[in-house]
Amino acid sequence: MKLSALMAAVLLTVAVTGAQAADTLAKIAESGKITLAYRESSVPFSYLDGPSKPIGFSVELSNAVVEAVKKKLNKPNLQVALMPVTSQNRIPLIQNGTIDLECGSTTNNSARGKDVAFAVNHFYTGTRLLVKKSSKIKNYADLAKKTVASTTGTTNALVMRKYNAEKNLDMDIVLGKDHADAFLLVESDRAVAFAMDDILLFGLIANAKNPAEFEVVGDALQVEPYACMLPKDDPAFKKVVDDTIVGLMKSGEFEKMYNKWFMSPIPPKGTALNLPMSPQLRDNIKTPSDKPAT
Structure with a gap:
């Protein structure tokens, strides 16, 4: 048996x-x-x-x-x-x-x-922030009560929501349908920062109309x-x-x-x-x- x-x-x-x-x-x-x-x-x-x-x-x-x-x-x-x-x-x-x-x-x-x-x-890679140099934003604390972009369906959006709640920053997190869409929110001043994997942010800046207008700032939240x-x-x-x-x-x-x-x-x-x-x-x-x- x-x-x-x-x-x-x-x-x-x-x-x-x-x-x-x-x-x-x-x-x-x-x-x-x-x-x-x-x-x-x-x-x-x-x-x-x-x-x-x-x-x-x-x-x-x-x-x-x-x-x-x-x-x-x-x-x-x-x-x-x-x-x-x-x-x-x-x-x-x-x-x-x-x-x-x-x-x-x-x-x-x-x-x-x-x-x-x-x-x-x-x-x-790690989550960092794409911002306009003119914004003077250097790290996550500078995002308090501001509109921040990320991309739908990404780990970065989850990381930012968690960080926002833990630090009580009262950010308004808006999501683009893809990375180009989220970048456009910053480019058109509808958001002050785009939270995403740093390498993708460098890539978006390299292909932007005015690359010198943008920079990547902030500590990497996770690798x-x-x-x-x-x-x-x-x-x-x-x-x-x-x-x-x-x-x-x-x-x-x-x-x-x-x-x-x-x-x-x-x-x-x-x-x-x-x-x-x-x-x-x-x-x-x-x-x-x-x-x-x-």
Whole structure:
């Protein structure tokens, strides 16, 4: 009796694991298509250069995964479909299978890990403030009783609400539908600051009409990792994505990509962000990890 129960458990495990492992790769193989998400204004990770051409550091990570999937499935002519996503809809679109992979500017945290899976981390950032230099705002205390922007569906909006309540700052927090929308609130003086991941703020300033008008200020409220997002409970597909990114890290190609997008002039204006690699990211290249923020 014990043996048959054990065998049944083993067979069930094999069946479940097999179903999970085949999921995304099997779907891609059957349809002949992989669907990648992109962001429209997450500079320099994933953003538009022209009406419908996504470019950026994370876009190049996605493209590397596509090449690995083509080899894995022996489908050199695999069709690549591109779909724009926002902070608000990116997780549901992974969950319902509309998109197979999202490499943008998504924080890998424990709460999201209940709904989706994350590849190894590829960047580390913290919430800071984009302001007009003329505003004289230097830190969070200066935001008391003022209107502050963030982006719908981001960890930054949650962090700011929590900080606002804890410090009794009585801020009016307004949310843009995407980063460009939230930046516009500051540009048009409808908000005095935009709270977001510092790297995205530097990217927005670099592409602004008048970059010299803005600056990034304030302490980083928390340090969080970015990672590519994929369907949950799909170890075979996660292995392909992880192996691709770790391979880039170990070969030195990842650092070349980093220097291209963070240290050199980038489209559309040819402005360089000049942001050296953080100690956290250097450590992650040596010992790749998919550890989430708490």
